[in-house]
Amino acid sequence: MSHLPICSFTHLLIYPFVCLLAACGPLTAAPTPAPPAAHEDLLRHYAPVIHQGAASDQDFLTAADFDGNRVGNDNWQHQPTGDLSAYVYGSLIETESHWFLFYALFHPRDYTPEPCAESGGCHENDMESLQVIVAKDGTPFGRPIALETLAHSHIYLYRLDRSLRGGALPVKGWAALDEGHPIVWVETYGHGIYGRRLRLGPSVVTYRPGDVAQLPAGLDEEAVSYRLLSIYETLWPYRAEMGPGRFFDKPFSYRGQVLAAAFDGDDWGQDKANTPWGYDQETGDVLSRGDWFLDPAKAFAYHAAPTGTFSTRYLYNPYLADLP
Template sequence: MKRVATALILSTLFFFVGWATNHRELAFHWAPIIYHGVASDQDYITRVDFDGDWIGNNNWENQPTGDLSAHVYYSVIETETHYFLFYSLFHPRDYEPWCFPSLCHENDMESIQLVVRKDGNAWGALEAMETLAHNRIYLYVADYSVKPGYLRMQGKILREDGRPVIYVETYGHGIYGHRIKLKKGTVIYRPGEVGEVPEGTGEEVTYALVPIYDTLWQHRDEIGPGKLFDQAFEYRGVVLGAAFDGDDWGEDKANSPWGYPQALGTELSRGDWFLDPAKAFAYHATFPEPFSRTYLFNPYLEDLGLLGETR
């Protein structure tokens, strides 16, 4: 009997490890190629804990001495019909050549999200991409079977080697799915197993993926001055931090992945874009059927005790 129980436990563990590995492989397969405008090393993407701690309001001052190896945060959420792949780019500084509180701020996290339809093959079919640039979310599609909803369509997803391509502004780091003029120089980031540090402009380097769930999400309750997050808000009755704690220049201006307030319209709430992406995308665009909002894997809503709620 003990052997049977042990076998069941091991097989269950193997199942869940395999599931998680598949999600990471999926995130790696679709991870974007990033054309990033660069005027200085303040434009290099890195980890939130690049300075060895999980404190938000010392990142501006620690930027010159911290580890600027390239990392991109990711998350995978799964419904019956789709995967929602979220990628976040972090910079310790959002800056300009001349800083004012209205222009610059400590910490910066801009993000994109992909919608991948389960079509029977291992990686699925990319259907849509949304990118965040400051106060706006932009919608791009793989083909015109996806129609506009609350958001206007910006065009088709650009690809290189099968991956989506994004363009990131110098200084302010807004992300676009269409070509933009990048001020000063450019660094091209490609997904890899190791996060590299650019030595200057004109380089191609690799970035490593970091799971949001195992890192930022585990610190979600650290809210307040001197902690990682600030600007508490309620998401369906649960308190979360809307922004990274930041004191230099503009205070608490960089949103957490679950704190974005853009493109809410009349049906969405702050946090839905990350935490309930099926609801958000069903509002932002019109997808071919079937488009299920029933989650098979959403550890964030599960942790908050909200999985299964209909909103």
Template structure:
């Protein structure tokens, strides 16, 4: 038994060192971090290298909100063009649980929402788009993926994978959620994609790579694209609720202009040669909102069971009470802020 335990520990060390997801031992509960890693998307990011605002493609690379070494949202546009800042790939996640489902939200961050022409479209500092997955708790370690809702600017889009029992509800399902095997672990993952520049996010191939692009794979390792057409880059996940993390910073007025909206200004050349530059124009998950739909601002992350009940017809039980919801501690604050916060269309 000691030898077998040592062999298992050695295998785990090898897998972690290779950036592979380590399966949970038999009968052991899967952690929320493992759950988020298992279902994290394989992500197709279109990249444009045209014009000075593209920074040779770096403006379309995924990174952290503190890629420049600080938590000041108002210098991210400026610092994205400086040498020495990090474009190591990361995404943020949170896990909310009911008795019947897990809901995993992922945030993909870019320091610039940019364009390369002077007509009609605006650009702005910071960009936060993402998605929420609904996973049925069926007794297996990782459950069964039933649906996704993605964020593309000020609109939500819903998808279901092949074989899902979920169908259209108040909102019509917008398409199929493809699955793809990863070369970095043993799991099939949902496949998502973001457009270049504005970074709206949908299920692949509703957005796809047109020319240059980066394909990001979930991992425990954060890699930086070698160039604008790198098709195998691993990204690491960051818990939104980590100590000192994104949620803990929600009252930091250097990072957030108001609850759920990143602070951003017009310094550093944002809007120069284009139609305009917006201020305070990007959202964290608790600020995501589709103004044409019934769920309130932020509920895609903070009350995803309510969103699921609106967007889909779900056979069987869909529990609405949470067994784990770290957003709930600030539920009243979020509800009050949602009533007065200006609507931000990212």
């Protein structure tokens, strides 16, 4: 009986693997995940495009100190003469698995088409807000999965990813993006925010994130630039300024700490406009006033019952860190 030489036998064993490598190409290591973007870049990347209904300059969004002071109960009087250049307040909180990007829109007046004395629907100061929830996926800016918007007494949940199913809040539909920026529609007069198209009127001002705080030239403007302001740097440091003639009012207890639920205001009602950390909408029996902003992972877990990897352990939450 003849035998193959050892070298020939080895050749027969190795040859198929050589052919396989030749067909598939050289083996390469898995790509290294890109480092996440800086918090400021994330806030700018997901800053919303805002379609604001407008009947007058009372619908122009601006900063809470548009009149040059941190007094809440003179804003109704100062609205006609104050600086109505466009600002939006922003904040980012980070867990092991997600980023929570919060944006707040301030108007000095919430008003009605009818005279306020007749309508009963006006009040001094108005702050409505929205939140974009982004899942970390190894790319610098992650994958946006949900948009939440506040309109008066309700928070509405919109889908930015098929994985979102909804929890305590039903999903209202798909939100839209404009070059990566969520699009929102803001009511004329009352300024409620929605993630689906509204019939706005009589005019519309469209605000887009930029480096300059522009003042709309009129009521029909398609590209007014707004600047982002840090909630942590511009509003949060003054959270203890509460009482008549101060910035904030309507104290409440949050985990043993006294915070302001509203901006101080006395025209057409007392202290009607919530601070970012003062919302108590859609809390059910699980959440507390303030959780939507201060503990967004807990709030989103309740609102949306997210699937897949979802951590409530914070890597960056300066607000809770400031509360002993």
